[in-house]
Amino acid sequence: MTLRFDRRQFLLGSSALVAAGAVGVMPAWAQAANLRLTFWGGQARADRTYGVTDLYEAANPGTTIEGEFLAWNDYWPKLATQTAGGNAPDIIQMDYRYIVEYAKRNAIAPLDEFVGGALKLDGFDEDQLEGGKVDGKLYGISLGANSVAALVNTVAFEEAGVEVPTNAWTYDDLMTMGEAFKSANIRGGMKVIADGSYSEPMLDNWLRQRGKALYTADGKLGFEEADAIEWYTLWNKLRDAGVCVSAEDQAIDTGAVETTMLVLGKAAIMPSNSNQLVGFQAIMKDKLGMNGYPRIAAGVGGGHYRKPSMFFSVSGSSANKEAASAFLSYFVNDPEAAKLLGVERGIPCIAATRDVVAPTLDEQNQLALNFVANLGDLLGPLPPPPPASAGEIDASLIRTLGQEVGFGAKTPEQAGPELISGANAILSRS
Known part of the structure; x- marks a missing residue:
C-alpha cells in the first residue's frame, strides 16, 4: 500500500516560522527545479522528512519537492518498475544491500562532480562516506549510522x-x-x-x-x-x-x-x-x-557493526542531478533540518550536526544514540557491500x-x- 501525506499539514506553524528566517538569496549552484523524492518508512519518518522539504522549499523559491513513501516490501518493486521505465524519482532512498546493483546498472548517478559545490560534505564521517562508494565513486550519502x-x-x-x-x-x-x-x-x-x-x-x-x-x-x-x-x-x-x-x-x-x-x-x-x-x-x-x-x-x-542506515542517491535518469545534490547537502548539513530529523534514520554522520541534535533528543532518541555509540564487544568491522x-x-x-x-x-x-x-x-x- 502506498502512503501519502500532505507535507503542508506538518509543523505548519513551527516550520514556517523557521523557514521564514531562512529565506534568502539562493546560492549560485542552487537551481530552481521540480524534484521527486521517494523513501520507505512509516508516518513518523514521513512527518520528519516532509518537514525538511518544507524548509528547503521556503529557503529556495522556485524549487518544489514532491514526496512519496511506502512500506519496505512495497518500495523496492515499485522502484524497480520506475527505474526500468526511465521514470525513477530524482532522489531515491537507497539501502546498503542494493547500492552496488543500482550503481552498476547506472540506475543511480555518481555524485563526485558535485562534492565541494552543490554537495557539501565537510566533516562527514569517513567510514560512512566509504559505505556509499561503489568502485571508488560516491553513489550514496549516508543519512545516519545505525546497527x-x-x-x-x-x-x-x-x-x-x-x-x-x-x-x-x-x-x-x-x-x-x-x-x-x-x-x-x-x-x-x-x-x-x-x-x-x-x-x-x-x-x-x-x-x-x-x-x-x-x-x-x-x-x-x-x-x-x-x-x-x-x-x-x-x-x-x-x-x-x-x-x-x-x-x-x-x-x-x-x-x-x-x-x-x-x-x-x-x-x-x-x-x-x-x-x-x-x-x-x-x-x-x-x-x-x-x-x-x-x-x-x-x-x-x-x-x-555500524552501517549506513540508508542513503539518499540521485537517479541516473534525473534531469536535475545538481539540484538534487543540493537538496541532499541541505538534508545532512542544515541545523534546523537536523533538529527535525533527529536520529530516526540513524546517528548523524557529521560531528557538527550531532552536536546540534544531541541536546534536542528525547529519552528514546537518546537511547538510540547511546546504543550505537556504546556497542562494546558486540562491535565488529563493517562488511563489504553485498553483491548485486x-x-x-x-x-x-x-x-x-x-x-x-x-x-x-x-x-x-x-x-x-x-x-x-x-x-x-x-x-x-x-
Whole structure:
C-alpha cells in the first residue's frame, strides 16, 4: 500500500516560522527545479522528512519537492518498475544491500562532480562516506549510522515477571525467557520474540559471531550448508517450544510497521535496527527498550557493526542531478533540518550536526544514540557491500525458505542445501 501525506499539514506553524528566517538569496549552484523524492518508512519518518522539504522549499523559491513513501516490501518493486521505465524519482532512498546493483546498472548517478559545490560534505564521517562508494565513486550519502538491534516491549516483560534482556544475553537466555513468557501467558499468549529465522540481518549477525559471513569481499557466499541447517534447526526448536511466534502469526507481517509482531502485540521482542526505535515508539503506547541481538554463547561478540542506515542517491535518469545534490547537502548539513530529523534514520554522520541534535533528543532518541555509540564487544568491522543479487537472495530464498520451514513444508535438512544452491545460482547469474 502506498502512503501519502500532505507535507503542508506538518509543523505548519513551527516550520514556517523557521523557514521564514531562512529565506534568502539562493546560492549560485542552487537551481530552481521540480524534484521527486521517494523513501520507505512509516508516518513518523514521513512527518520528519516532509518537514525538511518544507524548509528547503521556503529557503529556495522556485524549487518544489514532491514526496512519496511506502512500506519496505512495497518500495523496492515499485522502484524497480520506475527505474526500468526511465521514470525513477530524482532522489531515491537507497539501502546498503542494493547500492552496488543500482550503481552498476547506472540506475543511480555518481555524485563526485558535485562534492565541494552543490554537495557539501565537510566533516562527514569517513567510514560512512566509504559505505556509499561503489568502485571508488560516491553513489550514496549516508543519512545516519545505525546497527541491528532488538526492540523490546519493556512493559510486557514487567507483566510477565521477566527481567529485560541486556547486551549480555544469549540464545540460551532467549529460550529461558520464552518459557517464562509461556508460563505467564500474558496478553492472550504473547511470545517473547518474533520469528527471526528469515531475517537476513539476524542470520548475518549469527554467522558473524561464528567467524563467518553472508557474503565475502568478492561476492561469494561466506557460509555453508551445515551453517544453514543449524540456523533453521535453532529456530525450529524455538518455534516448537513456543518461544517465538507461530508461522501463521509471522505471516501477517507484510513489512509495514503496523503489521509487525511487536506492534500487533504478538511478541515482546523484534529483531530490527537501532534507528527504527523512534518510529515504533511513535505508534506504540508501551515503552520500548533496545539491546543487541542474542550472543551465540556468553562472551562471544563481534556480530554487530555500524552501517549506513540508508542513503539518499540521485537517479541516473534525473534531469536535475545538481539540484538534487543540493537538496541532499541541505538534508545532512542544515541545523534546523537536523533538529527535525533527529536520529530516526540513524546517528548523524557529521560531528557538527550531532552536536546540534544531541541536546534536542528525547529519552528514546537518546537511547538510540547511546546504543550505537556504546556497542562494546558486540562491535565488529563493517562488511563489504553485498553483491548485486543480494536483494533477490533475501526476498526469494532467505525469507521464502524460512517460511517454508516454519510451516513445516520443508525440514532444516532440506532448506539448508536449497539456500546454498539457490544462492549460488543467483550469484552466478549476476
